[in-house]
Amino acid sequence: MKDSDWTEALPESAQAYLEGRRLDEVECVIADLPGIARGKAVPASKFARQDYFHLPDSIFFQTITGGWGEAADEDGFIEKDMILKPDMSTATAAPWTGDWTLQVIHDAYDRKGAPIPYAPRNILRRVCQLYRDRGWEPVVAPEMEFFLTARNLDPAKAIEPMMGRSGRPAAARQAYSMTAVDEFGPVIDDIYDFAEAQGFEIDGITQEGGAGQLEINLRHGDPVKLADEVFYFKRLIREAALRHDCFATFMAKPIENEPGSAMHIHHSILDSETGQNLFSGPQGGETDMFYHFIGGLQYHLPSAIAVLAPYVNSYRRYVKDHAAPINLEWGRDNRTTGIRVPLSGPEARRVENRLAGMDCNPYLGIAASLACGYLGLIEERRPDRQFRGDAYEGDGDIPPVLGQALEMFDSAEALHAVLGEDFARVYSIVKRAEYEEFLQVISPWEREHLLLNV
Structure with a gap:
């Protein structure tokens, strides 16, 4: 669970953006194969209490048109949940929104804590x-x-x-x-x-x-x-x-x-x-x-x-x-x-x-x-x-x-x-x-x- 004053550890630009304001929402995002932002938008109060969230691994099997490639592993196309953990160094403003919102890029892991091998950010890190x-x-x-x-x-x-x-x-x-x-x-x-x-x-x-x-x-x-x-x-x-x-x-x-x-x-x-x-x-x-x-x-x-x-x-x-x-x-x-x-x-x-x-x-x-x-x-x-x-x-x-x-x-x-x-x-x-x-x-x-x- 995050510390109650987790916003104090945000990057300098994010802190400056929020100075004197109340954070409303956090967009938890990850890039799929085309580079489209996938994820969830959550209230800031919920984000403060969560260390991770889930998305199905099928987001990496999706084509640019919304179709699917038959790319699941030996378990089959069961849309297994990945564990997505925030990289707080990426927290940044979403200044075009109507309220005070941050974006945070997340990294994808499997249930054993290993990086998902076809998540684009993990590949670059590799x-x-x-x-x-x-x-x-x-x-x-x-x-x-x-x-x-x-x-x-x-x-x-x-x-x-x-x-x-x-x-x-x-x-x-x-x-x-x-x-x-x-x-x-x-x-x-x-x-x-x-x-x-x-x-x-x-x-x-x-x-x-x-x-x-x-x-x-x-x-x-x-x-x-x-x-x-x-x-x-x-x-x-x-x-x-x-x-x-x-x-x-x-x-x-x-x-x-x-x-x-x-x-x-x-x-x-x-x-x-x-x-x-x-x-x-x-x-x-x-x-x-x-x-x-x-x-x-x-x-x-x-x-x-x-x-x-x-x-x-x-x-x-x-x-x-x-x-x-x-x-x-x-x-x-x-x-x-x-x-x-x-x-x-x-x-x-x-x-x-x-x-x-x-x-x-x-x-x-x-x-x-x-x-x-x-x-x-x-x-x-x-x-x-x-x-x-x-x-x-x-x-x-x-x-x-x-x-x-x-x-x-x-x-x-x-x-x-x-x-x-x-x-x-x-x-x-x-x-x-x-x-x-x-x-x-x-x-x-x-x-x-x-x-x-x-």
């Missing part, structure tokens, strides 16, 4: 622990791209850009334009206000190349903490958009002929004892670990694409000359390559994975990217020669459709060993159930071009 067992501290910095669009109430209707302050639809091809950012000023103001109330530090907001497309950069840090923030950010951005009669979407490719939305992941690795960046040597040069990490990404990312690009729509983003990589070349300060080494000093040397879509679960996307780099480190893989020039001129290295990506994922034994065999089994079953459901849908393109012509 991968981080593999690094720490070797004296390495993984550090990441995610970038979040998304679109602000007009409300779309009819799935048969194409998604359109939102209306800006000027009364005109958001314009495309205005990357880094401050005028374009100003068009979304009221939405961005609420994003900043919500983020401040939740204790999140935004490194910057920029206009991207798509109509109504924005990017938010987060400060680098612990992978689990940053995945928590992306999980929370998706919700707060949606809530900010709804206040201004528009939608925020994290689809990889929501609008035809526009760039897609990525979750670029910057990676570095520190020595757990000294804090030194292990990608840089004593004289500031690039180390073997730096090259092995890149080699691991090049070799293992094709098998991980099904996690980084989890939906049929995800593969529409990998289009030549549309600001998304089509191959696994690596280069220095080259945004056409799938793996980029940004300009930096030796202390900040890092590797950027540009393949993950913003539609991926942040815990799983970061875990998969770290897993590929980890395998490169322990296998001591050497990367291909650095690419120079426009990588869009080369051939594609990425599976073109989800079905092929899942076949590669299913055969990736080394990747399964890092992410967990149970996770790999459940993820594949759920994703195949989604893919099979999609294949039953007849699209407008098929009706237009095949109905009377074949």
Whole structure:
């Protein structure tokens, strides 16, 4: 049972949010495979008395459409209760609610106290622990791209850009334009206000190349903490958009002929004892670990694409000359390559994975990217020669459709060993159930071009 003054141990930002106010409700949440927040909302008085709550393990067998993958273990589909325990370090405001509400991320365990192996946050923790067992501290910095669009109430209707302050639809091809950012000023103001109330530090907001497309950069840090923030950010951005009669979407490719939305992941690795960046040597040069990490990404990312690009729509983003990589070349300060080494000093040397879509679960996307780099480190893989020039001129290295990506994922034994065999089994079953459901849908393109012509 929690102490009666449990709120005094809350993170500083949560305490500041509640100062002089009475807490009404606590949302107990956990991310499912797509990254949707599942859980329960309970009165604050009840939360103060509970150390855990239950949800059925079937939340991890559910598809994005609400269907089910036959992914239960040998006990069968009996929807066993998991024990969900709060991580109070994640307690944060829900500033868009009508009353005073906190959100708390929970971790999932079975009845014996073992972590549920296909819970996304547990998977990321597992991968981080593999690094720490070797004296390495993984550090990441995610970038979040998304679109602000007009409300779309009819799935048969194409998604359109939102209306800006000027009364005109958001314009495309205005990357880094401050005028374009100003068009979304009221939405961005609420994003900043919500983020401040939740204790999140935004490194910057920029206009991207798509109509109504924005990017938010987060400060680098612990992978689990940053995945928590992306999980929370998706919700707060949606809530900010709804206040201004528009939608925020994290689809990889929501609008035809526009760039897609990525979750670029910057990676570095520190020595757990000294804090030194292990990608840089004593004289500031690039180390073997730096090259092995890149080699691991090049070799293992094709098998991980099904996690980084989890939906049929995800593969529409990998289009030549549309600001998304089509191959696994690596280069220095080259945004056409799938793996980029940004300009930096030796202390900040890092590797950027540009393949993950913003539609991926942040815990799983970061875990998969770290897993590929980890395998490169322990296998001591050497990367291909650095690419120079426009990588869009080369051939594609990425599976073109989800079905092929899942076949590669299913055969990736080394990747399964890092992410967990149970996770790999459940993820594949759920994703195949989604893919099979999609294949039953007849699209407008098929009706237009095949109905009377074949």
